[in-house]
Amino acid sequence: MFDTVLVANRGEIAVRVIRTLRALGVRSVAVFSDADADARHVREADTAVRLGPAPAAESYLSVERLLEAAARTGAQAVHPGYGFLAENAGFARACEDAGLVFIGPSAEAISLMGDKIRAKETVKAAGVPVVPGGRDPELAEAARELGAPVLLKPSAGGGGKGMRLVRDLTVLEEEIAAARREARASFGDDTLLVERWVDRPRHIEIQVLADGHGKVIHLGERECSLQRRHQKIVEEAPSVLLDEETRAAMGEAAVQAARSCGYRGAGTVEFIVPGNDPSSYYFMEMNTRLQVEHPVTELVTGLDLVEWQLRVAAGEHLPHAQDDITLTGHAIEARVCAEDPSRGFLPSGGTVLRLHEPQGDGVRTDSGLSEGTEVGSLYDPMLSKVIAYGPDRETALRRLRAALAETVTLGVPTNAGFLRRLLAHPAVVAGELDTGLVERVVDDLVPAEVPQEVYEAAAAVRLDALRPRGTGWTDPFSVPSGWRLGGLTQPVGFHLRVQDPVQYVPRGTHTVTGTRVSVTLDGVRHTFHRAADWIGRDGDAWHVRDHDPVAASLTGAAHAGADSLTAPMPGTVTVVKVAVGDEVAAGQSLVVVEAMKMEHVISAPHAGTVAELDVTPGTTVAMDQVLAVITPHEEETA
DSSP, X not given: OOXXXXXXXXXXXXXXXXXXXXXXXXXXXXXXXXXXXXOHHHHHSSEEEEEESSSGGGTTTOHHHHHHHHHHHTOSEEXXXXXXTTTOHHHHHHHHHTTOEESXXXXXXXXXXXXXXXXXXXXXHTTOOBOOEEETTSHHHHHHHHOSSEEEEESSOOTTTTOEEESOGGGHHHHHHHHHHHHHHHHSOOOEEEEEOOSSEEXXXXXEEEOTTSOEEXXXXXXXXXXXXXXXXEEEESOSSOOHHHHHHHXXXXXXXXXXXXXXXXXXXXXXXXXXXXXXXXXXXXXXXXXXXXXXXXXXXXXXXHHHHHHHHTTOOOOOOGGGOOOOSEEEEEEEESEEGGGTSEEOOEEOOEEEOOOSSSEEEEEOOOTTOEEOSSSOSEEEEEEEEESSHHHHHHHHHHHHHHOEEETSOOSHHHHHHHTTSHHHHHTOOOTTHHHHHHHHHSOSSOOHHHHHHHHHHHHXXXXXXXXXXXXXXXXXXXOOTTSOOOOOOEEEESSXXXXXXXXXXXXXXXXXXXXXXXXEEEEEEEETTEEEETTEEEEOEEOOHHHHHHHHHHTTTOEEEEOSSSEEEEEEOOOTTOEEOTTOEEEEEEETTEEEEEEOSSSEEEEEEOOOTTOEEOTTOEEEEEEXXXXXXX
16 A cells, blocks of 8 residues: 555545545645645645645646655656546656556557547447547547437536537537637637437446456446536435346446456446336446445445545455445435526536534535635536435435435535525436436526515614614613614614515514524524624525615716616636627626636627626636626617
């Protein structure tokens, strides 16, 4: 076993790997960018090395700086985690050339399976069924031959980035162009492939484990069908769809796929499975790294996958035969991400002001957070994973819903409340899943209105702050009771804003402490966590800000008849397509904002003239920051 291992990653996966290194008595080396100087993974490692500035290209993606950090700290091996350079064959080869052990497969296996086109050809030759499709340079021709619907995918990467589902072939060229842009931005390679789309498919993957001595086994499957925008958000093991015969057949197919590329370490073979015919499964791709959702496999098999990555990389033999692997109980994982469901799940950010992450009693949270953590727009939006285990699926679901209700991340909007509601949806409870389910039901799971008790709680906090403290005589003018000298009592109200501004007069009874606020309305008591202007409960959180109607009125008068275009999320302006004075058409693309590898196009709400333009390419913007002001044409305001 190694003495020292460098973890070439950040956030929750770095914390996760460090935990196993500590359990094995192996010294851990963390790396960090300037943005992560005080991050949890830095504090929990035995030592840490600064890589460089915040942008990933100058820190976590810098092979040279990572190798230098390994040399300076005496590391013998490098664990890449997932994301960043985890599936970069050049990095694996550079580690080997530097005399370091790359904890993962060989550079050749990464390169082969990272090329989705070559991967399909390789596993097909090994007898693994693949989805019918085509590739560049005959991409458009192959798509038309397959017929709609088709799925466009980057050849060089996964994770849902650059994927486009095309149901109307008249817009095929535009979709191909968009997919190429995203693929180039995410992977540096815009090569695409196209596959036949299986309607209402299920996404089921098999975990494989291989040593360097020819043994390959599988650890059962994970159901990953609950996705949004091709990104997994909930995973579970085992799948309710598979019987033992299909599980064994898919497991053997995954083993053959791993053997076809000489695989070593932990890897995942992903299949697309028709929900009405699970025996007709198709190979999608192989992920040559540890998966985000590996904890559910750990909980049902009792194996620590990070430990076995380390042992295999150190040259040990796998002691397990396939018959030794049994799946016991049921585990489900939910990914908590920095995104705002009320804004269409756009990336969010902020400072974690209050944090509670449940652990114990069948619940595990893998996280990189701590109070005070700054969540920015430079890195992946996933903050943590909440995993629940039980003797059966019903128990695991119930425990996970309860754990998400206990999860508190005030200061940063997350999807925790949305996930809790999703896990209570009848189709999810029944196990009737497919990759399109979330998109079909999403509108029912995002509340359209802010509950009255939220405003009541926010008003209660403000009312409490106004109350005089101390003993002795109290000036009646200092008591927030609405008392007037020689006049009628005037109820105390507050101008508040979550979405639209409201004037709210509290009417219930309240109890306010430093971390909680309870309000009773119409005989029902509601309790919230609180921090600064944030309140939250059951996984949901609201940023209830003070609203100044006078200032808003003055701002509106300054731009009478004009529309201010604001940033929908914190991020970086990548493209500015207009200048002050330009005439624009309704719907015309004006500015592109990027956050967490996601692009958002800001378009003109109506035809008009660009009156103000406050950003240039490279500008970092906050949520709701004004980007431009468009004055409508006179005939539209008449």
